[in-house]
Amino acid sequence: MRTSAAILAGAAGLTALGAGLMPATASAAALSPKAIAAQIVPANQLASFSQIISHESSWNVKATNPSSGAYGLAQALPGSKMASAGSDWRTNPRTQIKWALNYMNTRYGSPNAAWVFWQNHHWY
Template sequence: MGEESHFMLPVNARPSLFAVGSIKRIVAAAVVVGVGAGVPVVAATAANAAPVKSAPVHSVQAAAPQAPAGYTVQSGDSLTKIATTHHVQGGWQKLYDLNKSVLTDGPDKIHPGQHLTLGGAAPAPAAASAKPAAATPVAAAAPVANTPAALQALAASIVPANQLASFDQIISHESGWNIHATNPSSGAYGLPQALPGNKMASAGSDWQNNPATQLKWALQYMNTVYGSPNAAWAFWQVHHAY
């Protein structure tokens, strides 16, 4: 490109910069425990049980234990101990309220053998869940590569298809598709070798490093001065500049 009148005229030869993771089953004895004094304990022993064939055992996940509907007081028990062990909602106070008809001596006097209603038991505390894995960071989108092929694809999205071949020829001869190409003699700059380079600021303040800005400016320049990239390429072939 040259003098201001043509915006760009031949100055010096433009640089051409080309780019590119057998279990046995045992029959247990049923144990019957009598509540009260003098009641004998009757138990069936394993020796008296009828033999059974071993059967294949399939591993299954054990269901969560269900809270018993009732509880028989044992020696050494207290309402607090029972409520805590069986996760009674409302604690020992609720347990006492549910069993006042049984605990006639008050909450502090309970006796082995007394059968207590547990009512609605709170679910057993769940094991602390594992700390959630940190989210995988999303990599920032990589900028468009400033290779000739990538820049030519960008030009195809800006320049009309019937003008693209001529536009490509001019940019190829002027800068070899190097967005930072600088003529050491005249100072012409960028893909279209604008002279001076800051003229491209009319298309965007990022003209020095944004290929889209440079390409938009080049298309505008060719349309304004020559009427189209086709006409600008025809001129270039005669004068080796535009």
């Protein structure tokens, strides 16, 4: 028989999950790159961020351009510049998303502005 505390803890976990929060027992690795982006990218910028990443890498963390060597979700060139966001840049979508958001904010002002540029030039 479950104790009241266990039942309440389970309910709290479900409430957190329903609110879009990750329960303490869930693995961060289990989240998709899109779900991670939804946690990091401001809601009013997420659609544009998603469009760019979809076009650049199809949300493949290990996507590599055979011609240029651009790498990762955002197709950083060289990919190693994502190390500024974390040493696990080769495989961690969270690190790549943080780097990409910073890049878009620094270079274009926002993902929305980066998407406008991308639509006009088919690169960013």
